[in-house]
Amino acid sequence: xxxxxxxxxxxxxxxxxxxxxxxxxxxxxxxxxxxxxxxxxxxxxxxxxxxxxxxxxxxxxxxxxxxxxxxxxxxxxxxxxxxxxxxxxxxxxxxxxxxxxxxxxxxxxxxxxxxxxxxxxxxxxxxxxxxxxxxxxx
Numbered sequence: 789x790x791x792x793x794x795x796x797x798x799x800x801x802x803x804x805x806x807x808x809x810x811x812x813x814x815x816x817x818x819x820x821x822x823x824x825x826x827x828x829x830x831x832x833x834x835x836x837x838x839x840x841x842x843x844x845x846x847x848x849x850x851x852x853x854x855x856x857x858x859x860x861x862x863x864x865x866x867x868x869x870x871x872x873x874x875x876x877x878x879x880x881x882x883x884x885x886x887x888x889x890x891x892x893x894x895x896x897x898x899x900x901x902x903x904x905x906x907x908x909x910x911x912x913x914x915x916x917x918x919x920x921x922x923x924x925x926x
Contacts, residue, residue: 793858800841800870801849808837808855812866815857819864819926829864829924832905835898836868836920844872844918863907864924874913 796811798804812833816826837853845851903909908923912916 789854793856795854795856797852797854798837799849800845800851800853800872802838802841803849805834805837809834811855812857813855819859821864821924823898825924828905832902832922833866833868834900836922838870839875839898840868840918840920841899843875844870847871859926861926864926866922868920869920870918871916872918874918875911 794811794815798807805925809830812830813826816829820863821829837855840853841847841849851870851872855871856867858865873924902922905924906922907925908921910919910921912919
């Protein structure tokens with residue numbers, strides 16, 4: 789199935805997580821992904837949106853995040869756009885999972901989870917905006 793792209797713009801606040809989850813969930817279910825895939829894709833978007841709130845906007849809720857979701861016959865794609873601080877994927881280091889478990893550390897797993905869940909993860913940045921494009925093969 790290949791549905792028309794859908795769009796939502798929400799404020800940069802965790803108050804809108806439920807709306808973001810519902811937006812993603814309804815589209816992904818319609819595309820025929822199984823229950824586990826639906827949960828994982830929703831988690832990836834949740835993590836990406838939360839990272840934008842925390843890191844691009846420093847938890848300031850006065851900014852916007854634009855989310856677009858669409859598909860082709862082979863892939864689902866989701867793009868998040870913000871106008872906050874730039875994320876440099878080259879500076880990212882995967883977490884030491886055993887160390888995190890041993891030290892009972894919370895958080896800091898968003899990028900790792902996104903990369904594990906999605907088949908393609910691409911970051912883009914211009915002076916005006918940052919984009920995160922995530923793709924999941926069908």
